[in-house]
Amino acid sequence: MVLIKAGTKEECSWDMPDDFYYHKKDHIWAKVEDGKVRMGMDAFGQWAAGTLAQMRTFPVGRAIRKDHAFGNVESGKFIGPMRSPVSGTILEVNADVVANPSMVNDDNYGNWVVLVEPTDMEADLADLPHGEEAVRAWMEAELEEFKSKDLLNCD
Amino acid sequence: MHGTAERSADAAARYRQAWDTRRAHFGSRVHFYAPSIKRYETEGFRNSRQPRFIPVSITGSACQLKCEHCRSRILETMHAARSPEELVELGRRLKEKGGEGLLISGGSREDGSVPLLEYAGALRSLKQLGFTIAVHTGLVDRELGAALADAGIDIAMLDILGADETIREVYHLDATITDFEESLALLCQSGVRTAPHVVIGLHFGRIAGELQALELIARHDITALVLVVLTPQPGTPMQAVTPPSPEEAGEIFVAAREMFPQVPILLGCARPYGDHKRRTDELALRAGLNGIAYPAEGIVESARQMGLEPVFSEQCCSLIYQSEGERKNNGNLASARHGREDRG
Numbered sequence: 001m002v003l004i005k006a007g008t009k010e011e012c013s014w015d016m017p018d019d020f021y022y023h024k025k026d027h028i029w030a031k032v033e034d035g036k037v038r039m040g041m042d043a044f045g046q047w048a049a050g051t052l053a054q055m056r057t058f059p060v061g062r063a064i065r066k067d068h069a070f071g072n073v074e075s076g077k078f079i080g081p082m083r084s085p086v087s088g089t090i091l092e093v094n095a096d097v098v099a100n101p102s103m104v105n106d107d108n109y110g111n112w113v114v115l116v117e118p119t120d121m122e123a124d125l126a127d128l129p130h131g132e133e134a135v136r137a138w139m140e141a142e143l144e145e146f147k148s149k150d151l152l153n154c155d
Numbered sequence: 156m157h158g159t160a161e162r163s164a165d166a167a168a169r170y171r172q173a174w175d176t177r178r179a180h181f182g183s184r185v186h187f188y189a190p191s192i193k194r195y196e197t198e199g200f201r202n203s204r205q206p207r208f209i210p211v212s213i214t215g216s217a218c219q220l221k222c223e224h225c226r227s228r229i230l231e232t233m234h235a236a237r238s239p240e241e242l243v244e245l246g247r248r249l250k251e252k253g254g255e256g257l258l259i260s261g262g263s264r265e266d267g268s269v270p271l272l273e274y275a276g277a278l279r280s281l282k283q284l285g286f287t288i289a290v291h292t293g294l295v296d297r298e299l300g301a302a303l304a305d306a307g308i309d310i311a312m313l314d315i316l317g318a319d320e321t322i323r324e325v326y327h328l329d330a331t332i333t334d335f336e337e338s339l340a341l342l343c344q345s346g347v348r349t350a351p352h353v354v355i356g357l358h359f360g361r362i363a364g365e366l367q368a369l370e371l372i373a374r375h376d377i378t379a380l381v382l383v384v385l386t387p388q389p390g391t392p393m394q395a396v397t398p399p400s401p402e403e404a405g406e407i408f409v410a411a412r413e414m415f416p417q418v419p420i421l422l423g424c425a426r427p428y429g430d431h432k433r434r435t436d437e438l439a440l441r442a443g444l445n446g447i448a449y450p451a452e453g454i455v456e457s458a459r460q461m462g463l464e465p466v467f468s469e470q471c472c473s474l475i476y477q478s479e480g481e482r483k484n485n486g487n488l489a490s491a492r493h494g495r496e497d498r499g
Contacts, residue, residue, distance in 0.1 A: 054428035074428045080196035
C-alpha cells in the first residue's frame, strides 16, 4: 500500500494499493483476478470528485476499449467519464454501486464498479502505474498539477 | 384519457409558442456553460483543467441560515477567502494561473444578507486585476447596492422566492417576498446588472411560488433570468425529497419564456442528475431557453439537430449578456438604459 499525503488536512491522505494498476487521467484502479480485471475509482479520484450522486455504466456483454469510457459519474464537483485501463468485455456490473454511487466514497476499493474479461491485458497494463515507486511518482506529479491549478485545498 | 390528451396537446402548443418566441428574438445561437466550479467532460463539450471561473466563499463554509436544502454544502466546495485581504491575495494567485472570472459567494447572516460590504474595496481590486466578477448577494440594502455598483461587478445574482412560507420554512428567514423584491429593485436602481435565480421546487420539491417569483422579477429591469431545479443534497434535511419532475420544471420554463420574451433565460448549474437531467435539458431547449450550464450528455448534439448553433463558454451563465448583448424587459437594447455607465 502506498500512502500519499498532501498539506495538513486529515482528509488529504490517500491509500493507493501498489499491486493495482491505475488509469491516470480518471483515477480508475484495475485489479487482476484470475485473468480478469476488476475496476473502480481510486482514493484520490473519489476525493477529488466529492460525493458521487449519479453513475452509469455500459451493460454486461458490452465491448469496451482502453482509454475509452465504460461509464460516467456526476457529483457536485465533477461530471465526466470513467475510462477503462484495458480493452475487453464487461462481465459484471456492481448494480449496488450504480444505484448508490456514494458507496464509492465510503469504500472505494471494496465497492468496485465493473469486472472485465480483457482482450490484451498484458499490453494494456504495461504503461500504467503499478508498484510503489511508479504509483508514488505518478501521484506526486498529479498532486503538483492540482496544486499548480489551485485545485488542492489541503491546508 | 381525453383530459390527458388535451393537456398534452396544450403543453405541445405552449412549447411551440415558446420556441417561436425564442427564434423570433434570439435567432439560432444557444449557449453552453461549464465554469470551473466543476470539472466537466462530455462528448460535446469539456472545460479546460485550468481554473478559469472560480467560486469563492467569503465566509468559508459558515452560514447562519442553514437552509433546509443546502446546510452549507454548496459553500464547502468553494475556495475560502475570509477577509478582503485574503480575497485579493487569492485573486492574484488565481490570475497567475489563468483565472478569468470569480463567483463571489458566502453564507448568510440571520437576516438573509451576505457580509459583502467590507469586501467592496477587494472587489474593486479584483476588477482592476481584470477579473469578471459575479456576486451572490443575498438580501441587499441601499448601501450594499451602491457599493457593488461602485466596485463595478459584472453581475449580481439573487435567489427570488415567490412564497412567504418557503422563505420561512426553507430559509428559516424572518422576511417576506417583498423583502426579496426590494433587494432586486435596489440592485437594479443602483445600476448593477442582475440575473435573479428561481429555484424550481425549492419548497420541499413542490411547485409553490415559482410563477409568483417570475411575476415579481418581471417588474424589474433584469439582465438575465436563471432557472435551476432543486437537487436534493446528501446530508441535508431535503436529501430524500422528490424533486419536481422534468415536466413540472418544463412548465416553468415555458411560463418564463412567455413572461420574458426578450430577456435571456438560462438553465443554471443545479438540477437532478442522470435521466432527469437529460429530460430537463431537452425540455429547456424545446422551451426556447437561451443557454444551459453543464449540459447533459448528448444535449449539444440535440441542439444542433434542432437547428441551433452551440456557443461554448467556461464563464458563469449569468454573464450571457457579454456574448449575446443586452436587452431590457421590453426588448430595447440596453445601450438605451438610463443611469448606467457601461463599466465593461
